[in-house]
Amino acid sequence: MERHGYINIPNTLSFIRLLLVPALWVLAFLDMPRYVGIGLLLAGLSDALDGFIARRWGMVSAYGSRLDSMADVSVMISAVFCVVLLMPGLIFDHKLLVTLWVLLEVAAIAVGWIKFRRIANLHLYLTKAAGVIAYAFVIVAFIFGYNEVLFYLALTALIAASAEALTLELLCSSVDEHMKSIVHAYREGRLF
Numbered sequence: 204m205e206r207h208g209y210i211n212i213p214n215t216l217s218f219i220r221l222l223l224v225p226a227l228w229v230l231a232f233l234d235m236p237r238y239v240g241i242g243l244l245l246a247g248l249s250d251a252l253d254g255f256i257a258r259r260w261g262m263v264s265a266y267g268s269r270l271d272s273m274a275d276v277s278v279m280i281s282a283v284f285c286v287v288l289l290m291p292g293l294i295f296d297h298k299l300l301v302t303l304w305v306l307l308e309v310a311a312i313a314v315g316w317i318k319f320r321r322i323a324n325l326h327l328y329l330t331k332a333a334g335v336i337a338y339a340f341v342i343v344a345f346i347f348g349y350n351e352v353l354f355y356l357a358l359t360a361l362i363a364a365s366a367e368a369l370t371l372e373l374l375c376s377s378v379d380e381h382m383k384s385i386v387h388a389y390r391e392g393r394l395f
Contacts, residue, residue: 374395
């Protein structure tokens with residue numbers, strides 16, 4: 204990655220996304236799910252736009268990548284918080300599936316930390332797809348209302364993505380953020 208100035212369009216978009224997080228929490232506490240959904244939609248659009256601009260205009264930097272990741276994690280944690288606060292039935296009516304996903308996710312984090320001395324943070328295809336589907340579900344649920352098919356699709360994708368990450372961490376002697384999938388890792392001879 205090349206080093207560019209800290210103040211540029213992609214970094215500004217990531218910073219604005221970080222500033223949006225407290226607003227999402229306030230809107231959730233004020234019981235304004237439609238506005239939370241709109242805020243999450245804006246955050247998602249800014250995430251897509253900052254990455255596109257950074258790559259297209261050659262503004263990719265280690266600082267920008269860390270800022271983008273910090274904004275992404277903050278928005279995702281906020282989205283989960285908003286779901287728990289505004290739609291607790293989603294969690295409590297599907298305890299078994301939600302617990303399975305959380306346990307797989309925690310196990311993947313723990314294995315990465317113990318085995319590799321860091322959180323692996325794999326950017327797998329399935330992880331990206333699951334994130335997009337789950338994010339779409341949350342936005343749709345807040346703006347238009349609960350969609351059962353999209354909910355089960357999102358939860359299934361999240362479970363599968365967490366299981367793939369955990370499997371890779373258990374079977375690989377080393378991991379990097381740019382691993383694509385368990386199939387790619389197998390083809391590259393990285394398993395076992």
